[in-house]
Amino acid sequence: MEDFNEKNVAMTIKMTKLNVNAKPFVPTYAGKPILENNIENAPDDWESMDQDKNIIRSVLKEDNGAGGGGVNLINHFEEDMADIKINSNVASVNNDNHSDGDYIESHVNLAADELNDFKKPLKSNLHDEIYKENVNIVFIGHVDAGKSTIGGQLMNLTGAIDKRTLEKYEREAKEKSRENWYLSWALDTNQEERDKGKTVEVGRAYFETPTKKFVILDAPGHKCYVPNMISGTTQADIAVLVISARKGEFETGFEKGGQTQEHAMLAKTIGVRHLIVLINKMDDPTVKWDHERYKECKEKLLPFLKKVGFNPKTDLHFMPVSGLQGTFLKYLPDKSCPALAWYSGPSFLDYLETFPPFQRMFDGPLRIPIIDRYRDMGTLVLGKIESGTVYKGQTIYLMPNKNLVEVLQMWSDEVEIKKAVNGENIKLKLKGVEEEDVCPGFVLCDILHPCRTGKLFDVQIVILELKSIICPGFSAILHVHTLIEEVTVKILICLIDKKTGQKGAIRPRFVKQDQAAIIRLESIGTICLETFKDFPRMGRITLRDEGKTIAIGKILKILE
Template identity: 45%
Template structure:
């Protein structure tokens, strides 16, 4: 599997104007920024961990927590008050399931963080993929409660698929947080902790996450907060874990290298109307963006003018790679934007295509043949595609061509295929040129069946 490791350099930040017409300055924080995504099987405790972190870092006050606690009791969901910090809709709270990708912001003395809280249910994997594609680091939350780990990992649970998707989306560092160790069925058992590790380590190694290299395990309790900000007390874990807390480990990670490419690549996660004007939110992956900037929407090729930029709770004049932003446009009443659209400079348009070539590894499908249709997931985009033509089978390790125009491929084989979108074109780039827009996953009937990278973009979009 192709592997690009995260390297470190410090984010350069400067002073930005807080509001138009004022001399007050918002001083850009010199601390590096890190985006983290919480993933794992449904009910593993992802939202509880996220919400508790926001509370202990001072981003949620006691009054809000008391209100959440009362509501949790009223809904017969005692202990869900921290999850309610992230799960804000009535439906999510009633069902006790995260549906959409939630996001929040917090700080430590060492870094600034954006939390992406991914849904765990298999019906919402597309939202999880969108979050994983924007993350610098992933936290795979595992429930240690008796029966819950087994359901998530050994049955038709999402632990395996989430881990694979994290890797295929390019998340270079994985933290496996073994949660709910405070549960009476576990009681911080060393045997249970070791058993879970022994089952996860071999699997994670097969997909490229190696303990001691780009993967670490740690015990936590999302509900009590043990192991989140401060290390788990020694009287609970004894000598089987002597490492840092979750936040302590994140603070110690090397800084993420941001793209130096001057072209703007703003990956749209969603959009809404504010006073009749279109506002989009997403992540700036490359380039520097300023208020008053003219941008090109791909794939529609419509131009918009940035009226204001919101970074967290601040209105700013400029933004840099790695920033999660809300952009409000002027004169955009008739324009629409959807997840998977990309904003760029008008003079440096990105490619929106119907046809492209990809090297694909078939991971969970007995047979794929010419004309096979499925769903493509690439960055935030999701669209229907067909495997227009399998051009070759290749050796997984050497990329040597084993057979030309085979017409079909079996599970476990690697192929070079020409892909065709069904409907609107999709924005892609060569993996070697810009990784974030060149990684892809293929899914069918609720499961991931293949993954790969874009290797060629056809200049002529009428392919014979």
């Protein structure tokens, strides 16, 4: 009898370990399952859980003769384990002993169960806080407009960077006679960018407000780094066009040869719908918050932005700011600021808070175009979830090579998470692929609905700026989602009337500037593609040649 009581005590201890919030165990065999079906409270050490399960199983089987109640309790335990172990390690699957069909089917069923679980109210993976919407903001504009400075000031005002680090940057900048650059160093992290005062790679930082979590994407403004700017803008939900109001700088950036026009056009082409125009450096001695200078900049920009496709009523918002002083970024200035006499709108952060939630494809097939990859105790990749949801422990495809990979770990803003949804920028640690076998432009996707691949496809384009003509055999650089690939024109299918949209009946011999056409392109290798109809953000293309954007368009059909 004493031996039986000791076993009951041991079983009670083992069962209560599974949930720190569990009530004391009462051996009512006809009761409901003991474990709560709550993935948030599940422990990470699944191996120890398996050991506990085996111990309890042996104890209950020994006691099975007393009324047979132990068998029912084992069944309850197995059901709870099946529910709670959604994100357990799937590495135990042996490809040598299972066919690919069985392997894929098992994980498709698992993904369906996870999707049902996701439809519950969203909460943070590591805390019991309400889920905050993730919003990606890209800062674009001509070089030296103040993009990095505004990004650094936002981090300062929201507490995303500590005071000691900022003071360190200020001392280092002063030593190099660059006192006004210290805020930009929060985003320009490498020595080349700090020495030249020019952003080369897309800087990335994070800050939060009471209702949203923002990702800052600091795009380079120099014309030599437009491909990097395109890569950053493909991740954005909102674009912020930064304009310098300083005398001479606005004209240099906006007129021919500057990057203001090209950046705004590329943002619209890539699919960014909302554009906030920050007219910066209003505190400069050549401006002094002059209303006339503000109106001059706005009146010159507005016709061009309307021509690009932005609706002034719904897609555009103008505001004056000072990135260096932080004026109108988080707080409105005091009454001494001359701008209060003519600007009565909200601050930049207050305006961002007014945006309604973005429409996200949470239930869509998973799509994560890879931005970058590197090795650090395994293969790590960076990307934005364009559709669907991804879980820790999930097995997915890496296209176009169709590699089965497992998600070992995930991070968002350097915080480890177990689940990420459409719109989030994440870092993933993958099992089943080496770092040298992954390239930017590859796509992580569902096993059930993989991303389409091909090397021959039809596109509809508009020729923007081209001194020569486009004919079969013409080569250019294709930008689509995060992919950069050389393509060749195979066939000119037809011209399109830009006013009526009608297709011409005669196949053209060439296409020139300001014409619209449907053409067939061929890439050197197989690439990941989606049609504009199925995935608009992954179906928009840009063609560049000799450092200039020559055409924009969309993918109509993927042939092979």
